[in-house]
Amino acid sequence: MPYAPADAHVRFTLHPDHHPAVIATTSRPTSDAARSHLHDLGFRSTGPTTMVLARIDREEPYYTAKAAEQLRQYGFTTEIDPALQEEIDTEWTWANYPMPWCTRDEIREVGAEAQRIHDDIAAGRLIIHLHADGGQNTVAVGSYATGVRRHVHLHSENHLRQETDIAFDTEAEAIAEFHRLYSVAVRPGPAPLTDLEQAVRQLLAGKPPATTEQTSAPAAEPPVAEPGEHEAFLAALFDKERQWEKYRPFDETTIASHESLTVRAEFDHEARHRTDVAWTIAEYDGPVGERLWQATLTAGTPVPLIRAILQYLDAPPLVSAGHPDDVLHDAAWHPASHPARTTWAAPDRTIVFESTPHAVADRWLLYGGEDLDRAAWTIRLSAGVPHTLLAQLANTAADLLPSPTRPTPRPLPTPIPQFLAAAPAQGARSR
Known part of the structure; x- marks a missing residue:
């Protein structure tokens, strides 16, 4: 039996409240198929016709461009808003990046790994037992529900969070070593969510990215020189x-x-x-x-x-x-x-x-x-x-x-x- 034609239109725009998150709006008969592909590419549903891509590595424009390309290969029609296209075409860099020797592709790899860890924690696939202030950054110890590297130490946060090179055979061994390294700084459970993590999770849940107090007034725009x-x-x-x-x-x-x-x-x-x-x-x-x-x-x-x-x-x-x-x-x-x-x-x-x-x-x-x-x-x-x-x-x-x-x-x-x-x-x- 032949497949139904890919008759769906997907429009990508920047999120109005959380730059540079992206909103995908789907329409036409086979939009459910397009939404399924978007879900596999990191987008999450926020309504009957809308999905959002919000990442802690701030690479939403880059991954949106890849998503649009894949959808076109499947036969779907895509449209990218001009403001979003400008972000896609701009090769920005992180300021004060702690690994200046990394190329732009390597920075994206670090960010993608941090995104994976964030998603695993949010989905409950990685349980954080303890955290501590390691002086320069936040550290933690956790266990995966499945996989080869089940008990690991983590360091840093947001787009820089990574696993250390050492994996432990048991949870008790991982926790004991964590206590030895960080002593009185150890605290139970995961560290409080960063502002970026909170905003991303609220967006993926279909909620505004700011708190009630913050949304009481619209965000002010910085003064900018006009052309000329x-x-x-x-x-x-x-x-x-x-x-x-x-x-x-x-x-x-x-x-x-x-x-x-x-x-x-x-x-x-x-x-x-x-x-x-x-x-x-x-x-x-x-x-x-x-x-x-x-x-x-x-x-x-x-x-x-x-x-x-x-x-x-x-x-x-x-x-x-x-x-x-x-x-x-x-x-x-x-x-x-x-x-x-x-x-x-x-x-x-x-x-x-x-x-x-x-x-x-x-x-x-x-x-x-x-x-x-x-x-x-x-x-x-x-x-x-x-x-x-x-x-x-x-x-x-x-x-x-x-x-x-x-x-x-x-x-x-x-x-x-x-x-x-x-x-x-x-x-x-x-x-």
């Missing part, structure tokens, strides 16, 4: 101030050189995507000296932050402005300490200031959005950047917030040159 704002600001820089000289060695690049010959700003006119570096700014120890520090700013960076950096370089404050932490504390930002870094999040979570004391290239990060890996824009500053400039940036970032109740930050004694008054954001450049 950077171009207008650059034009105003050369039109209104003679201390900056313009060079355009290539059609897509403009260089602004300060008359001191110790400061250089490079602007890429072709930068469009949120991950594209639009500005590279550096300060040098004399006209032919070594570079002191460097900053890179992506295409969506709000103009006031660019202005703050160039303003500082044109007229540095004569008096120390203190530490950026002081500014953020006065602005009621939320601090959080991690093993290798410290972060300050704006009250509405739309901007984050991060310090990684042991890093060289990206010692300081300022970005828009809660998640660096999906940030709307990013400013990266190397070691050597003056704390007075960081304080100026922190103050400017706090001023970007719309809340009128934000405490007034400590004033910074930085003169403001007239040429850096806000430039009108009019007319994007066309090429």
Whole structure:
């Protein structure tokens, strides 16, 4: 008996409440067959015509593309929303990834293994007996219901969770070794779910990914530069101030050189995507000296932050402005300490200031959005950047917030040159 034709249509879109999870909407007579294939590929049903793909390794766009390709091979019709297609086409990387030697494919393999462990725990195939804070990460001991490696130790969490290289013959042996390694830090049962794990499980259950308190108000969007704002600001820089000289060695690049010959700003006119570096700014120890520090700013960076950096370089404050932490504390930002870094999040979570004391290239990060890996824009500053400039940036970032109740930050004694008054954001450049 011949098979029925694969008459089903599947439309893939980004989840509106949990980026980058994906919703698949099915229609037409054989949609049940399409849903069966989607289930095998990791999608879970949330309604009669909808399924969701939510992963802890944040690779939903990648696996959606593979799912769409397989469905097309089976004869089903697929449609991918343009916003999701952009995510599929963007090769992003995890920030501060602890295994920098891994290739992108190897990172996906690590994430896929972490996803498998997460799914086994969620489905009850892997029972966690104990957990502990191992200093750098969370560790645990558990037993599989079936399989060769039945009693194992786990380390880390979310997209980095892995099994250790040693498997144990009995549960008692695995638990005894765990107690020996972690002593008084051992706690019963599994560790509390991370925020990401909670969101993923709620999505797969067809529930909103946030708590009741979090859903009482819509999530705020980070401030982002509109198309043409950077171009207008650059034009105003050369039109209104003679201390900056313009060079355009290539059609897509403009260089602004300060008359001191110790400061250089490079602007890429072709930068469009949120991950594209639009500005590279550096300060040098004399006209032919070594570079002191460097900053890179992506295409969506709000103009006031660019202005703050160039303003500082044109007229540095004569008096120390203190530490950026002081500014953020006065602005009621939320601090959080991690093993290798410290972060300050704006009250509405739309901007984050991060310090990684042991890093060289990206010692300081300022970005828009809660998640660096999906940030709307990013400013990266190397070691050597003056704390007075960081304080100026922190103050400017706090001023970007719309809340009128934000405490007034400590004033910074930085003169403001007239040429850096806000430039009108009019007319994007066309090429």
